[in-house]
Amino acid sequence: MRNNRIAITAIAAAAVLSAPMAMAQDTLTVASWGGAYQEAQRKAWFDVVEKELNIKIIEDTTSGAADVRVQVASGSPTWDLTQQGNYSCAILEREGNVEMLDPEILAVKGIPDNMKGKGWISNLVYGAVLARNDEKFPDKKPETWMDFWDTEAFPGPRSLRRNPVYSLEAALIADGVPMDELYPLDTERAFKKLGELKDEIAVWWSSGAQSAQILQDGEVDMALVWNGRAQSIADQGAPVSITFNEQILLTDCWIIPKGAKNKELAMKAIEIMSRPEVQARIALFINYGPANADAFDTGVIPEDVAKGLPSHPSNASKGFVLDANYWAENLDTLTQEFDFFIQE
Structure with a gap:
């Protein structure tokens, strides 16, 4: 009986000790710009990621690159993934403040080379x-x-x-x-x-x-x-x-702050949100275009909406990145x- 009690106690203690780790693996903290912009991302992308990966996305907000620098300098970033402007992403990469992305993510079709770096990839235009x-x-x-x-x-x-x-x-x-x-x-x-x-x-x-x-x-x-x-x-x-x-x-883009605890989970989230059919969903909730040009071939975006987006091929061809x-x-x-x- 005494040995059984010891075994049960040990199992309970192990469960308690492992709970924080399980929680860390099952959640992803994402920081974006807040307001209607982030609400659109929630509906278009975050809900999809949560369902496919069976995780919970915890949202925070950022005001720019300085926030990322503070996160990284702390040695223990609370963000796993954050949205930044494209040249801010390039600056943070040059500074060594981001994790390098998996080659499979950077090789995704439809997002041109001038909309990504080694440590960032664009998500909307x-x-x-x-x-x-x-x-x-x-x-x-x-x-x-x-x-x-x-x-x-x-x-x-x-x-x-x-x-x-x-x-x-x-x-x-x-x-x-x-x-x-x-x-x-x-x-x-x-x-x-x-x-x-x-x-x-x-x-x-x-x-x-x-x-x-x-x-x-x-x-x-x-x-x-x-x-x-x-x-x-x-x-x-x-x-x-x-x-x-x-x-x-x-473009705005995704980066993973250097030292992020859930780097691999963040990579999976980026991969999902870079797919053409998922990318296309953003245009249903806000007047911004997908970064993945193949999103316009999915049929997700109504044609009248698509033609009013800056990244629609007919509009993108009139400008430059x-x-x-x-x-x-x-x-x-x-x-x-x-x-x-x-x-x-």
């Missing part, structure tokens, strides 16, 4: 586009970055991002540089072209919410903005439209130069 006030331009509308710079044909206050990223690319295209010959950027030429328009820039916006608000309020007549922000206010009745012509295709590696290498230097330019 949005665009930096030209948005304009249709009441100000009821007939002939600005359609190109050359038009954006043409203050005689299209007079009125404008807005660009308070950041060298996007602003320098738009300036060079306006100056006649072909989209497929932009990188490495001729920064001297770009700043010279920006200087021609500087007095017409009423607002240098610093957040997506601000860019939408100044368009909605009529503070500016045209702006370089994220397509989702412009579409949101247009859906609410603002007289705003966009063009995908010469759009800058941008931001070079994440270029910005990973040059962001700090060009940000300093850009800030000096703004303040002159």
Whole structure:
């Protein structure tokens, strides 16, 4: 009897000790941008991952690359997987703050090489586009970055991002540089072209919410903005439209923070969320496109929805993909130069 009690006690103790480990293996902590964006990811992707892997996804939010650095520096990251912007992913990879992804994940068909690195892979696409006030331009509308710079044909206050990223690319295209010959950027030429328009820039916006608000309020007549922000206010009745012509295709991507406890489980989650049929689901819940181009062949996305997405082949062909590696290498230097330019 005494031996039985000892055996039962030992089994119970082992169960208690192993419970935290089992819980760690059965959960995955994912950090994204929060709000409607993350709600869409939950419905489109997280629910699918939970069901297939029989796990629970615990959600958190991130405000950017600095959060990842803090996580990694702690020596014990609480996040297993996080969403970041594409050039932030490239920067974090260069810094050694991410786990390298399995070759099988990086070899997934449909996601082009310029939308992934060794330690990151894109999951959705949005665009930096030209948005304009249709009441100000009821007939002939600005359609190109050359038009954006043409203050005689299209007079009125404008807005660009308070950041060298996007602003320098738009300036060079306006100056006649072909989209497929932009990188490495001729920064001297770009700043010279920006200087021609500087007095017409009423607002240098610093957040997506601000860019939408100044368009909605009529503070500016045209702006370089994220397509989702412009579409949101247009859906609410603002007289705003966009063009995908010469759009800058941008992506968000998955990374696994260096030292993440559930690295292998995170890899499995990324693989599932990179599949065309799963990728396609994001467009059902928010106005962003899948990074996997094969998602448009799955039949999951209604055709009328698909044609309004920046990554739809008919729209993607009008623009170019931001070079994440270029910005990973040059962001700090060009940000300093850009800030000096703004303040002159």
